Amino acid sequence: MEIYSTEEQQEEAIKGFLKEHGVSIFLGIAIGLGGLYGWKTYNQSQLESAEMASDAFNKVVQSTAEEGSDVLAQSEAFISAHEDSSYAVLAAFVAAKEAVDNNQLDVAAQKLQWAQENAATAELKAIATTRLARVQLAQQNFEAAMATLNAELPASYEANVAELKGDIYLAQGDKDNARTHYQNAADKGGLEGNPLLQVKLDDLAAPTQA
Structure with a gap:
């Protein structure tokens, strides 16, 4: 790096640098400030959109308690208007x-x-996956329900999935597989806060030898 011995040399160097690069520097500053303003505007717009979606979703929820309210129509309208919002799901x-x-x-x-x-x-x-499987079970669409539950889900849902598979097997009359999956659910912590699982296990308990 060149070392300047006098203030005059430093001043001339600065002038020369600004003469050569000044336009680029000021343009960069202008673009940077414009980008910052645009980013803040974008964030504000996103915040306002989220607040609008939240208010609209609350109205959909409130409609479930109103007699005569067409919840399905309101939900469908909300999803169409806010499809990209997390509230749509x-x-x-x-x-x-x-x-x-x-x-x-x-x-x-x-x-x-x-x-x-x-x-x-x-x-x-x-x-969504586990609820879909329950609906498919209610439709007696057993193959589809089982396929739905084969999706990759978080480990915290393993007990829930195992119990649902037990329900599917039981609905088809396959008590052995139902018992196996209920026990699997219990082994994965499914009995915690879920006394119904114990009832299912007891109902399918293998008979003891006299």
Whole structure:
């Protein structure tokens, strides 16, 4: 690096540098400031969109407690308007529950499959997957339910999946496989907070020899 011995030499060097590179520097500063402003504007826009989606979703949830409210229509409208929002998957859950309550299992399965495909997190995908399998079980679509549960899910859902598979086998009259999967669910911690699993195991307990 060149060392300048006098202030005059340093000043001339600075002038020469600015003359050669000044336009690029100021342009870079302008672009940088513009980018910062644009980023802040983008963040503000995202925040406002999230708040709007949150308010709209709360109205959908509130509609479930209002007599005569068309929850399915409101959920569908919300999903169409906020398809890219994380709330859209939650709205699909609301719609699916409403459909199940009205014995519209095909509609429920459709909503849950959409939620499964569009879930932004592994947790939401797991919820959609297990609920979809329950609906398919209710439809007696056993093969589809089992295929749904073969998806890769978080380890925390292993007990839930094993119990659901037990339910599927039991619905088909396969008590041996049902018992095996119920026990598997119990071994994975499925009995915690779930006394029904113990009831299922007891009902299928192998008879003891006299």
